[in-house]
Each structure stands twice: as structure tokens, then as C-alpha cells.
Amino acid sequence: MxxxxxxxxxxxxxxxxxxxxxxxxxxxxxxxxxxxxxxxxxxxxxxxxxxxxxxxxxxxxxxxxxxxxxxxxxxxxxxxxxxxxxxxxxxxxxxxxxxxxxxxxxxxxxxxxxxxxxxxxxxxxxxxxxxxxxxxxxxxxxxxxxxxxxxxxxxxxxxxxxxxxxxxxxxxxxxxxxxxxxxxxxxxxxxxxxxxxxxxxxxxxxxxxxxxxxxxxxxxxxxxxxxxxxxxxxxxxxxxxxxxxxxxxxxxxxxxxxxxxxxxxxxxxxxxxxxxxxFPEQFQSLATWIAILGVINLLYGAFLALIQTDFKKVLAYSSISHMGIVLIGLGAINSAGVQGAIFQVVSHGLLAALLFWLVSIFYQRYETTKLAELGGMARAMPVTAGFLLVGALGSLGLPGMSGFIAEFMSFLGLFKSMPILAAVGCLGIILTAVYLLRAVLSITFGEGKTTNKVKDMETIEKIPAVILVCLIVAIGVYPDLIASGLTNTIETIVIGLGG
Amino acid sequence: MDLETLLSYRWSAMTPEFIILGVVAVLSLLDLFLPRSFNRKLLGWLSFASIIAALITVFTLIGDTPVSILYDTFRLDSFAIAFKILLLIGAALAMLLAISYEPEEKLEEYRGEFYYLFLTALLGVMVMSSSGDLITLFVGLELLSISSYILVGMRKNYLPSNESAMKYVINGAIATAITLFGMSYVYGISGTTNIKEMAAALGAIDQQQHLFLLALAFLMIVVGLAFKISAVPFHMWAPDVYEGAPLPVTAFLSVVSKTAGFIIIIRIFIGVFFQVPDLSGNNSLILSLQNYLAVIAGATMLIGNIVALRQSNIKRMLAYSSIAHAGYLLVAVTAFSPFMIETLWFYLGAYLFMTLGVFAIIQVAAWKAKKVQINEFAGLYRSSPFLAVSLAILFLSLAGIPGTSGFIGKLNIFMGALSTEPTHYILASLLIATTVISYIYYFRVLAAVFFRQPQQETKISFSPPAVIVISLCVAVTVILGVFPNIAFDFLHGNFLSFNDFIQ
Known part of the structure; x- marks a missing residue:
């Protein structure tokens, strides 16, 4: 074979x-x-x-x-x-x-x-x-x-x-x-x-x-x-x-x-x-610190994403924030946490690719990524705006999409081992929803500044977006798609961590 | 010595030297008697041919049992052969650059001596790499030095060239004097100049005062030789000479002359000082003096890389970069790992190709425009993608990025520093840290070359010899980076581990 x-x-x-x-x-x-x-x-x-x-x-x-x-x-x-x-x-x-x-x-x-x-x-x-x-x-x-x-x-x-x-x-x-x-x-x-x-x-x-x-x-x-x-x-x-x-x-x-x-x-x-x-044993003794770093990443990224005026910067800080979830999953040092971290790696890879592809599409047309200048895109480019909303929802962890599985597993892991830290970290999830929706809403609706007539996504531009959305949803609905291949890896890691 | 003993020597071991010497003699006569109108470039091609012929004869000498003639003053062992290969390749490429070299005020009157002085310098280095006696070692060193003093000042009507020649002579003389002073102590203690006998005499030393004196002599020799390899504290000449000397000479100095410095260091270190026990009598003297070497290596890496950051003239930047590379090489010498000679050989070989390639590119790119500032190289990618991409590959190699020979060389040095006892953690970390610093200045040039627009359009005229040098250097750099075993198999297969060195 x-x-x-x-x-x-x-x-x-x-x-x-x-x-x-x-x-x-x-x-x-x-x-x-x-x-x-x-x-x-x-x-x-x-x-x-x-x-x-x-x-x-x-x-x-x-x-x-x-x-x-x-x-x-x-x-x-x-x-x-x-x-x-x-x-x-x-x-x-x-x-x-x-x-x-x-x-x-x-x-x-x-x-x-x-x-x-x-x-x-x-x-x-x-x-x-x-x-x-x-x-x-x-x-x-x-x-x-x-x-x-x-x-x-x-x-x-x-x-x-x-x-x-x-x-x-x-x-x-x-x-x-x-x-x-x-x-x-x-x-x-x-x-x-x-x-x-x-x-x-x-x-x-x-x-x-x-x-x-x-x-x-x-x-x-x-x-x-x-x-x-x-x-x-x-x-x-x-x-x-x-x-x-x-x-x-x-x-x-x-x-x-x-x-x-x-x-x-x-x-x-x-x-x-x-x-x-x-170094499984040493990692275990550092686990609390890793988890704390993860929560800091999550909250720091989220807070800064909240005040950005440029959509690319929102996404950049959102990436920092999302990588915090990887650390949180690893800091949990149990199988749920590690699985959550790996899921987040894959899920964020797909979501970040989708969102930046959309950035490329509207930068191509408006030559700006400033939130204030992009307002009202939904009228000119309804399809793009739709994909943007899907990307944002996936990113903030809407159930049924890959981001949810990843965050859920990571936090499940952390709640098992460090409940207080996990509770603090949960604030980050709320903030994520706030900054993403704020950014997306001001782009899609907002004041109509993007009045100039532009074409919506062309067929070739839709291909990457459609493929990515399909995968994001597929993983969200049927996580076994990737989980089944990971059993061995996670088992090895968890055995290394001492069960 | 009667005629019979003289004839009984295996003179064939000296064939490469004889070829060079013969051509030098012929060239100097030709230059003297040929009419003015004769194109002296042909003399350059003749010198090039002689270097290639010498290179071929060196290859035929591989695998012979070690030869020692003239009362051990000249020996041909695997170490000598391996390094002569490097020296001759380096000299051949530098000669190609010299043939295509055209300074603005013309070189016509001196073109002949320009070429044969290269050969005398080369002869000096070759004698050094084969010498089994301090006298021949020193004569070779002086032959190299004096030829290169003249070469540096070859552009007689160009002020920076004169200035740099002056600086080079004065610095060089001081450094040589210090080396010689150190050697005189060694001679005083051992009573001989023959390296083999010296090692035997010094190995039997049992008086502590003598050991201190020897340690002092050792440090003086090292410090003096720091001049040749452009290491701290004798590195100051490098930027001025690199800037002022004719470009092929700079290339020659930074490659062949530096290799010569390391040859003499290895000869004396392993040949003499390695045999001397330290105070406790258990270890070699070299091992107990490692810390001093480490300081020189560390300072050289730091100074070279940090000062290079501030240079706006590309030749000066390359000078500091070559100082930094001397520092990396000294790390290998300091660590004294079992595979030190292989490491040095590989790194010097890799360094030879990357440096000569870069100099060839500068010579071509700066042909008419007299470009020397880094920002004058902006937009080179526009005017010549070939030069820009070649420069990128060679700079990546100088910076030690994987996929190039520079990376493999650094990996070897690094491995040597970490695998020996005592482990040189600080030196190894410093090697890596300064390498990261070096990214900044190498990539700043690349950023100018690739990302910016040219200030004015210049037409670049390629001369075939320089293009050959560039292509060859880039090809070797990449091939050795991807398949390093080509070089290592060659070394291991033909020279074992240089264990005929001290026999």
C-alpha cells in the first residue's frame, strides 16, 4: 500500500x-x-x-x-x-x-x-x-x-x-x-x-x-x-x-x-x-506556568484585539489570543488538554487562512483594512461579508465549528487540573466574541463608506473560502475526522506524562 | 651535504613548488624583456595555468607515504597536501579575478609584477604548509608577507591603496616581530628549530620556570599570528586594507593569507606545544592554555560581528565579517576536538568559495560605477538578477543558513566545541549568538539588493573570468551544503585523520 x-x-x-x-x-x-x-x-x-x-x-x-x-x-x-x-x-x-x-x-x-x-x-x-x-x-x-x-x-x-x-x-x-x-x-x-x-x-x-x-x-x-x-x-x-x-x-x-x-x-x-x-516530568512541574502563560496570552491578545482599528491587527492579536488556548491545553497535561491543543492548532490554521484570504479579497478592492473605512461592505459584497461572519463565528468558538471543539477540549482539560485558572481563562472566550463581532459588524454593516461599486467574490476566489469553510464545519460536526489519527500520538504523550 | 645525498631526496614531493617557482622566474624575466605593447594579461593566464598545473600535481601526490627531505625542513604529509589543495584553489580563483581586474587609473605598467607577486606569495604559503622546521616556516611567512605588502600598495597613484599598504607593513612588521620573539624562546629552551626534535626536547621538560616561559612563548606566537588570520588584537589592519587594496589582493589576503595563518598555527600547536605536558604533567600544555585562546576567539567574534553592524562601506563590512570568521575558526582551534583539522579544512574551504564569490560579485557589480557603499547596491536585483541571487546564496552561506556550506562548517565547529571535555559552553553560545548578530548586516545588504529600487540605472559589463569564479563559487557552496559528505569522504578516504602529522 x-x-x-x-x-x-x-x-x-x-x-x-x-x-x-x-x-x-x-x-x-x-x-x-x-x-x-x-x-x-x-x-x-x-x-x-x-x-x-x-x-x-x-x-x-x-x-x-x-x-x-x-x-x-x-x-x-x-x-x-x-x-x-x-x-x-x-x-x-x-x-x-x-x-x-x-x-x-x-x-x-x-x-x-x-x-x-x-x-x-x-x-x-x-x-x-x-x-x-x-x-x-x-x-x-x-x-x-x-x-x-x-x-x-x-x-x-x-x-x-x-x-x-x-x-x-x-x-x-x-x-x-x-x-x-x-x-x-x-x-x-x-x-x-x-x-x-x-x-x-x-x-x-x-x-x-x-x-x-x-x-x-x-x-x-x-x-x-x-x-x-x-x-x-x-x-x-x-x-x-x-x-x-x-x-x-x-x-x-x-x-x-x-x-x-x-x-x-x-x-x-x-x-x-x-x-x-x-522532558515530560519537567514539563509537568512547569505546567502551572505554561497554563498561566496561556491565560495571559489569551487575555492579552483579546484585550488588544478589542481596541484595534485595523482589521489585520485585530486578526494578529486574535492569533496571539488563540495560541494562548494551545498553551492552556498543554498546561492542562491530560489527554483532553493535549487533544484540545492539537485541535486548536489545526482549527486555527484553517480559520486564520480563511480570514486572511478574506482580507486579501477586500484589500484587493478597497486598498484598506481599516475598520472605519470598510463599513457597510455587506451591501456591495454580500458573499464576502457572509464568509467573514462564518470565519468570525468559527473563530469565537461557535458550536458546530472547529474552534468550539478545540476551546472546549482545552478548557475541559484545564478545568480538571486547575479550575481557578480555567475560570479566569473563560473570560477570554467572552472577550473573543466581543472583539470579533465588533470588528465584523463594523465591517459588514457600520456606516456605508464603501459605496464604490465593486464586484463581489469571483468564482476562483470562492474556491479557497468554500473549501476552508467546509473543513471547519466538518471538523466541528465530526471531530473524529482528525481525532482518530491522533489517538496514538496523544496516548504516547500522556503515557510520558505518567498517565 | 654531498651531491649524492642531495640527489637521493625525493624531490618529486616539491614538484608543485618547483612549478610555481619556475613560472615566477620566467614571468619576471618576460615582464622585463617583453616590449611595452605586449598585452600583459597573457602573463596572468600563464600564472593561472601554472597554479592549475601545481594543483594537478598536488592531487597526484595524494596517497604517498609522508616525505621528509632536506633534514626535515620540508615535509609532505597529508596535512600539507590537504591544505595545499585549498591554497591553490583559492589562489587560482583570485588569479582569475586579478586577470579581469581593471582599476580606473589602469594598471598597465605594473600588471606583470601584479601577477608574479601573487605567485611568490603563494609559494611562501605552500612552503609554510610543508615546513617541518621553524626556519622554513618563518621564511615562508616572510615571503608571503613581503609579497602581499607590495600587492596591497599596487595601485601606486591611488591614495587609499598607499595608506593601506603603509598600515599593513607596520602592523605586519610588529606582529611578525612578536611571533619571532616567541619562537626565539622556544628555540632557547629546546635548542633546535626542527619541529620534531623540538617536540621531543620540550616533552622532557621538568622545570616549572621553563613551562611558564613556554606558555609565554606560546601566547606571543598566537598573538603575532593573529595578524595573519585577522583576529583580535591584530585585526585593525583588515578594514583599511580591504578598503584600499586592489580587490583581487583583498580576496587573496582574506582567503589564502588567512588559511596560511591557520596552517602555521596548527603546525606549531600540534607539532610542538601539544607534546608539552602542563604543570601537573597529565595534560598537554595546550589544554591548560585553552582559556587564553578562548578569550581571543570570543573577542574576535564579538568585535568582528558588532563593528560590522555599523559599516556602510561594503568592503569594510566584509573585512569585519572576515574578522568574525577568524573568530569562528579559532573556536575550533580552542576546542581542540579530535576532528579539529577536518573542521578547519572544511570551514576554510567553504569560506574560500563564499568569500571569493562575494569579491567577484563586488568586482563585477562595482565595475565602472566605483560602488563601495552598501546603499549603492540597492536594486542590484533589477540590473542583474544573476549577481543578486548569487550574492544572496553566498551571503546566506556566510551567515550560516542551512543548505549552504557555511552552515555545515559552523555545525562542525559547534559540535567540536560541545563534544570535548571540558565543554566550551560559553564559547559555543557566543558562536551562535554572534551568528545571529551577523544576520543583521548580511540581510541588510540583501534587503537593499532585493527590496529597493536602484538609484540610477547602471549597465553591468561581465568579464568571463569573473563570471566563472562566481558560478563556481555558488555551485560549490550549495553542493557542499547539501552533500557535505563529498568533502568529508574525500578527506577521510585520502588523509585518514591526519595521523601522519607528527610521525
């Missing part, structure tokens, strides 16, 4: 598109856009195949790949050599993230029709970014994870800096510096583990580190805190978030779809897989 090198094919399938694009003349706009979209399709098909194969019971070990890549010392002279392999593997969580990445990439590629210049460079970088994202989720060892993690930084830097809005250059540099610091800390942790333990294979590290004799308690704690900071920059955790607001505001919306949808989730992925996976 599976075939060899499936993961490699997925990770490097965008290369084909890059090669074709390299030989396409740069003035042929529509051809380039078509190639750009088509280039994301093979990966989508392959990941769906992977997902279905996995659901039908294919063994995960069949997907794993391993090729020797680099040795640090001469194996003929030294007995113990540090060697790095090219190894890919997948588990339930990473397969889910691979599917999400492939899906959002295709949709973001379609959303890139609004890009106005230098399409060739744009799509080459876009596909490079896609390789990086796939690699992060398929990496079988930490060095490879780090390499792909860094590879996502570079295309994103150029995509923000060249195709973004007014303050793009500043946003790109601050993105680079913050994430550079985050990945530097990550590299120190990775290389420390490598030097002291001799392997960076994720599975091997998990079993070795569960042995109490390896590394002292305080070393493990230091490593965990370093990991939390490294991934906290990415997630982002308050107070490391300022770069992320800038990126959300200045980057082109199609890139923000990927940035909010996937790149931020690498932080959550890393926290879950490496933070909890490697």
Missing part, C-alpha cells in the same frame, strides 16, 4: 515546480500563476494518499526513511563518531500537519492571484517555503528539523520584504531577528543533546531521555526552558510576540495564510513533540 520514499517525494515535490518556473519567462503572468498553483497539487495528492493509507492502518514504520548524510569524524579512525542521517518519519500528528500544510499551500497559491509583481520570484520562494514546512513536520531527527526550520525563515523573509505593504522591510528584518534568536536557542539545545547523548533521532532521544540516569534534573529543566523560549518566539508566547503582529500586518495576505496557518504552528508542534516528548 505504501511505496518507498513517499515522505521524500512529499517534501521535495515543490522542487519540480521551482525547476519549471526557473525556465519560464518572467513576463508570462498567468502561466507563472498557473504553474505555481499546479506545483502544489502533487504534494496535496501525496499527503492525502499518506493520510488515507495511515487511516486504513498502514504501519508508520513503513514510511520511515534513512540515508547516511554526514560524519563529523573519520569512522575508520574513531570508534564513536557523531553521524547525522537524512531520516524522515511520520506519526499521526505530523501526518495531520503535513496534510494541513499541503492543503493551505494550495489554497495560498490560489490566493496568490492577488500578487501584483515579480510573480516568478514570488512563486519560487513560495515553493521553497513549502519544502521547508513539509521538512519540519517530516524530519526524523533534530538536525534535519532544524535545517528545514531555518529553510522556512529565508523565503519568508524575502516574501515579506519584497511583496509586503508599507513597512515591509522593517517587518522582514524583525521577523528574521526574532526567529533567528529563537532558532539559535533551539540549535544550542539540539547540539547539546547531540554532543552529550550521541544521537538526534527523535524516537531514540525520547526513549533515552526517559531514563533518569541520563542528564541531571537541572540540565533537563534548563533544556526544557530553552526549548519553551525557542518555540515561544515562534508560537508566539507573550512577551515575544511583537514581530508576529508586524508580520501579520505587513506581509502579503497569501503569505500570512501560511504564516498564521502553518509557521506559527511549528512552535506548537515543537512544544508538543520535543518539549513534552523529551
Amino acid at each position: 505504501t511505496f518507498p520514499y513517499l515522505l521524500t517525494l512529499i517534501v521535495f515535490s515543490p522542487l519540480l515546480g521551482i525547476l519549471v518556473l526557473a525556465f519560464t519567462p518572467k513576463t508570462k503572468e498567468s502561466a507563472i500563476k498557473l504553474i505555481g498553483v499546479l506545483a502544489t497539487i502533487p504534494a496535496l495528492i501525496l499527503t492525502l494518499y499518506l493520510y488515507i493509507a495511515f487511516q486504513l492502518g498502514a504501519k508508520l514504520s513503513d514510511f520511515a526513511e534513512k540515508v547516511s548524510w554526514m560524519q563529523f569524524a573519520n569512522p575508520e579512525v574513531f570508534n564513536s563518531v557523531y553521524s547525522v542521517n537524512y531520516e524522515l518519519r511520520a506519526d499521526g500528528f505530523s501526518i495531520l500537519m503535513l496534510v494541513l500544510t499541503a492543503l493551505l499551500s494550495t489554497l495560498a497559491a490560489i490566493a496568490s492571484i492577488h500578487i501584483k509583481k515579480e510573480w516568478k520570484g514570488y512563486f519560487i520562494l513560495f515553493l521553497l517555503l513549502q519544502i521547508g514546512m513539509f521538512g519540519v513536520f517530516a524530519a526524523g531527527n533534530l538536525i534535519l528539523f532544524f535545517i528545514f526550520f531555518e529553510i522556512t525563515l529565508i523565503p519568508t523573509f524575502f516574501l515579506i520584504g519584497k511583496w509586503g505593504y508599507a513597512e515591509k522591510e522593517k517587518a522582514a528584518l524583525s521577523f528574521l531577528i526574532y526567529n533567528g534568536i529563537g532558532s539559535a536557542i533551539l540549535l544550542i539545545v539540539i547540539m547539546f543533546l547531540f554532543a552529550k547523548i550521541g544521537t538526534t533521532n527523535i524516537e531514540a532521544l525520547m526513549s533515552i531521555l526517559s531514563n533518569k540516569a541520563i542528564l541531571s534534573e537541572s540540565t533537563k529543566m534548563t533544556l526544557l526552558i530553552a526549548l519553551i523560549i525557542a518555540f515561544g518566539v515562534k508560537l508566539p508566547i507573550f512577551p515575544l510576540h511583537s514581530w508576529m503582529v508586524r508580520v501579520h500586518v505587513e506581509a502579503p495576505p497569501s503569505i500570512v495564510m501560511l504564516h498564521a496557518g502553518i509557521l506559527l504552528k511549528i512552535g506548537a508542534y515543537g512544544l508538543i513533540k520535543f518539549g513534552i516528548g523529551f
Whole structure:
């Protein structure tokens, strides 16, 4: 049922598109856009195949790949050599993230029709970014994870800096510096583990580190805190978030779809897989702090979203707020909480992509995202306004949509372990409803400033929105769609946490 | 020494040096006697051919048993061969840049000596990498230094070139004097200049005072050699010389001369000081002096990277970046891991290609426009996507981004610092932290190149040799970044772990 090198094919399938694009003349706009979209399709098909194969019971070990890549010392002279392999593997969580990445990439590629210049460079970088994202989720060892993690930084830097809005250059540099610091800390942790333990294979590290004799308690704690900071920059955790607001505001919306949808989730992925996976006991003793950070994120994001006048900023702070829910779920350290966190990762990925796609649509028409200037859009663009309302409702956690399941599970988990904190956190849910409805209402109804005649969504623009809404509702109504694949992952994590 | 012993030596080990030496002699005569109208660029191509010929003969020498001739003053071991490969590749690429170099006030009168001075400098480095005696080591060093003093001042009617040559001579002389002073102590204690005998004599030291004297000598040698590798405290010449010297010379200094510095450091460190026990008698003297090296490495990384942030002239920025890279390399020397020589070799090789590529790009991009300020590179992507993308790849490699050889090199250094006992946590963290700082200045240039509009449209004229250099450098940088084992297998397969070094 599976075939060899499936993961490699997925990770490097965008290369084909890059090669074709390299030989396409740069003035042929529509051809380039078509190639750009088509280039994301093979990966989508392959990941769906992977997902279905996995659901039908294919063994995960069949997907794993391993090729020797680099040795640090001469194996003929030294007995113990540090060697790095090219190894890919997948588990339930990473397969889910691979599917999400492939899906959002295709949709973001379609959303890139609004890009106005230098399409060739744009799509080459876009596909490079896609390789990086796939690699992060398929990496079988930490060095490879780090390499792909860094590879996502570079295309994103150029995509923000060249195709973004007014303050793009500043946003790109601050993105680079913050994430550079985050990945530097990550590299120190990775290389420390490598030097002291001799392997960076994720599975091997998990079993070795569960042995109490390896590394002292305080070393493990230091490593965990370093990991939390490294991934906290990415997630982002308050107070490391300022770069992320800038990126959300200045980057082109199609890139923000990927940035909010996937790149931020690498932080959550890393926290879950490496933070909890490697250091479950230490994570447990930090759980209260994680949950507190989560509640702070949730409330801080929500309060600031409440006073923004720019819709993009509302969404940026809403992302911070929603990432708080991931932390809350993780801080709960029980199966409901962890499941809630993973659900939130997927759900927010879809919702953020939908909302930023809508931003792209009305920025295309009105060239503004200021709430005050967008008022009365419902009359000119009823369909867009409808989708916007759906997105907002999903985001504030309306039952029947994916956001609800995620928030419900996270808070269920936290109420079990820390009821008081959970009660405080619930305020955030109310605030979420307030700021989202405030923003959406002032856009759709409000004073009719957007009187100029514009066309509502065109058919091609509807495709991403419809697909996203369908998935959001599908997950909301039938959460098992993704939950069934996660049982194993969550079980492993919870067993690591000691039941 | 009678004729018989002289003939019994395996002179074939010196073939590469003989080729260079012969061509130098021929070139200097040709330059003298050829009519003025003769195009001296042909002499450049002749020098290039001689470097390539030497490179090929070096490859044929791989796998021989270590040769030692002339009473151990010249030895050809795997270390010498491996580094000669780097030196010759670097010199060949720099020579290609020199051939296509056209300063505005013309170089015609001096073009001939421009080329053969490159070769004499190269000869000096090659002798250094093969020397088994402090005397030949020093002669090689001086041959390199004096040739490069002249090369720096080659643009005789260009004021910054004169100024930088002056600074280079004075700084260089002081540094050399300090090194020589340190060497004289070592000679005084051991009574020989032969590295092998020296190691044996020093290994038997049992008097504490002698050890202190040796430690002092060690530090003096290091400090003096800091000049060649442009490390703190002798880094001040780098920005001025980079700015004023003709560009191919700058490229040569930043690559070949820096490699030479590390060659001499390794020769003396492993050859001599590694054999000396420290006060307790259990460890090597080097291990107990690690902290001093660590301070130099740390300061070099910090100063190089932080001062680079403030530069607006791209050559000065590259000078500080090269200081920073010397710091990274010194981390590997400080850590003294079992795979130190491999690490240094790989990093110097990676550094060679990225640096020469960048210099080639600057030479092409700044061809007529005399561009030197970073903001004058704005919009390079518009006028030449090829140059802009090449520059991006090479800068990413200098910044140590995965997918490039620079990353693999840094990973090796980092691994070396973390895998040894005692573990160099601070130094390793400093390496990573300063790398992040370096992102700022590398990416600021890239931001200008890609995101901004050009101030005025300039036509860029490509010269074929420079384009060859750029393409080759970019290709090697990417290939070594993706398949680093090509280089490591070559090293491990042909040189084992350089264990014939001290035999």
C-alpha cells in the first residue's frame, strides 16, 4: 500500500515546480500563476494518499526513511563518531500537519492571484517555503528539523520584504531577528543533546531521555526552558510576540495564510513533540506556568484585539489570543488538554487562512483594512461579508465549528487540573466574541463608506473560502475526522506524562 | 651535504613548488624583456595555468607515504597536501579575478609584477604548509608577507591603496616581530628549530620556570599570528586594507593569507606545544592554555560581528565579517576536538568559495560605477538578477543558513566545541549568538539588493573570468551544503585523520 520514499517525494515535490518556473519567462503572468498553483497539487495528492493509507492502518514504520548524510569524524579512525542521517518519519500528528500544510499551500497559491509583481520570484520562494514546512513536520531527527526550520525563515523573509505593504522591510528584518534568536536557542539545545547523548533521532532521544540516569534534573529543566523560549518566539508566547503582529500586518495576505496557518504552528508542534516528548516530568512541574502563560496570552491578545482599528491587527492579536488556548491545553497535561491543543492548532490554521484570504479579497478592492473605512461592505459584497461572519463565528468558538471543539477540549482539560485558572481563562472566550463581532459588524454593516461599486467574490476566489469553510464545519460536526489519527500520538504523550 | 645525498631526496614531493617557482622566474624575466605593447594579461593566464598545473600535481601526490627531505625542513604529509589543495584553489580563483581586474587609473605598467607577486606569495604559503622546521616556516611567512605588502600598495597613484599598504607593513612588521620573539624562546629552551626534535626536547621538560616561559612563548606566537588570520588584537589592519587594496589582493589576503595563518598555527600547536605536558604533567600544555585562546576567539567574534553592524562601506563590512570568521575558526582551534583539522579544512574551504564569490560579485557589480557603499547596491536585483541571487546564496552561506556550506562548517565547529571535555559552553553560545548578530548586516545588504529600487540605472559589463569564479563559487557552496559528505569522504578516504602529522 505504501511505496518507498513517499515522505521524500512529499517534501521535495515543490522542487519540480521551482525547476519549471526557473525556465519560464518572467513576463508570462498567468502561466507563472498557473504553474505555481499546479506545483502544489502533487504534494496535496501525496499527503492525502499518506493520510488515507495511515487511516486504513498502514504501519508508520513503513514510511520511515534513512540515508547516511554526514560524519563529523573519520569512522575508520574513531570508534564513536557523531553521524547525522537524512531520516524522515511520520506519526499521526505530523501526518495531520503535513496534510494541513499541503492543503493551505494550495489554497495560498490560489490566493496568490492577488500578487501584483515579480510573480516568478514570488512563486519560487513560495515553493521553497513549502519544502521547508513539509521538512519540519517530516524530519526524523533534530538536525534535519532544524535545517528545514531555518529553510522556512529565508523565503519568508524575502516574501515579506519584497511583496509586503508599507513597512515591509522593517517587518522582514524583525521577523528574521526574532526567529533567528529563537532558532539559535533551539540549535544550542539540539547540539547539546547531540554532543552529550550521541544521537538526534527523535524516537531514540525520547526513549533515552526517559531514563533518569541520563542528564541531571537541572540540565533537563534548563533544556526544557530553552526549548519553551525557542518555540515561544515562534508560537508566539507573550512577551515575544511583537514581530508576529508586524508580520501579520505587513506581509502579503497569501503569505500570512501560511504564516498564521502553518509557521506559527511549528512552535506548537515543537512544544508538543520535543518539549513534552523529551522532558515530560519537567514539563509537568512547569505546567502551572505554561497554563498561566496561556491565560495571559489569551487575555492579552483579546484585550488588544478589542481596541484595534485595523482589521489585520485585530486578526494578529486574535492569533496571539488563540495560541494562548494551545498553551492552556498543554498546561492542562491530560489527554483532553493535549487533544484540545492539537485541535486548536489545526482549527486555527484553517480559520486564520480563511480570514486572511478574506482580507486579501477586500484589500484587493478597497486598498484598506481599516475598520472605519470598510463599513457597510455587506451591501456591495454580500458573499464576502457572509464568509467573514462564518470565519468570525468559527473563530469565537461557535458550536458546530472547529474552534468550539478545540476551546472546549482545552478548557475541559484545564478545568480538571486547575479550575481557578480555567475560570479566569473563560473570560477570554467572552472577550473573543466581543472583539470579533465588533470588528465584523463594523465591517459588514457600520456606516456605508464603501459605496464604490465593486464586484463581489469571483468564482476562483470562492474556491479557497468554500473549501476552508467546509473543513471547519466538518471538523466541528465530526471531530473524529482528525481525532482518530491522533489517538496514538496523544496516548504516547500522556503515557510520558505518567498517565 | 654531498651531491649524492642531495640527489637521493625525493624531490618529486616539491614538484608543485618547483612549478610555481619556475613560472615566477620566467614571468619576471618576460615582464622585463617583453616590449611595452605586449598585452600583459597573457602573463596572468600563464600564472593561472601554472597554479592549475601545481594543483594537478598536488592531487597526484595524494596517497604517498609522508616525505621528509632536506633534514626535515620540508615535509609532505597529508596535512600539507590537504591544505595545499585549498591554497591553490583559492589562489587560482583570485588569479582569475586579478586577470579581469581593471582599476580606473589602469594598471598597465605594473600588471606583470601584479601577477608574479601573487605567485611568490603563494609559494611562501605552500612552503609554510610543508615546513617541518621553524626556519622554513618563518621564511615562508616572510615571503608571503613581503609579497602581499607590495600587492596591497599596487595601485601606486591611488591614495587609499598607499595608506593601506603603509598600515599593513607596520602592523605586519610588529606582529611578525612578536611571533619571532616567541619562537626565539622556544628555540632557547629546546635548542633546535626542527619541529620534531623540538617536540621531543620540550616533552622532557621538568622545570616549572621553563613551562611558564613556554606558555609565554606560546601566547606571543598566537598573538603575532593573529595578524595573519585577522583576529583580535591584530585585526585593525583588515578594514583599511580591504578598503584600499586592489580587490583581487583583498580576496587573496582574506582567503589564502588567512588559511596560511591557520596552517602555521596548527603546525606549531600540534607539532610542538601539544607534546608539552602542563604543570601537573597529565595534560598537554595546550589544554591548560585553552582559556587564553578562548578569550581571543570570543573577542574576535564579538568585535568582528558588532563593528560590522555599523559599516556602510561594503568592503569594510566584509573585512569585519572576515574578522568574525577568524573568530569562528579559532573556536575550533580552542576546542581542540579530535576532528579539529577536518573542521578547519572544511570551514576554510567553504569560506574560500563564499568569500571569493562575494569579491567577484563586488568586482563585477562595482565595475565602472566605483560602488563601495552598501546603499549603492540597492536594486542590484533589477540590473542583474544573476549577481543578486548569487550574492544572496553566498551571503546566506556566510551567515550560516542551512543548505549552504557555511552552515555545515559552523555545525562542525559547534559540535567540536560541545563534544570535548571540558565543554566550551560559553564559547559555543557566543558562536551562535554572534551568528545571529551577523544576520543583521548580511540581510541588510540583501534587503537593499532585493527590496529597493536602484538609484540610477547602471549597465553591468561581465568579464568571463569573473563570471566563472562566481558560478563556481555558488555551485560549490550549495553542493557542499547539501552533500557535505563529498568533502568529508574525500578527506577521510585520502588523509585518514591526519595521523601522519607528527610521525
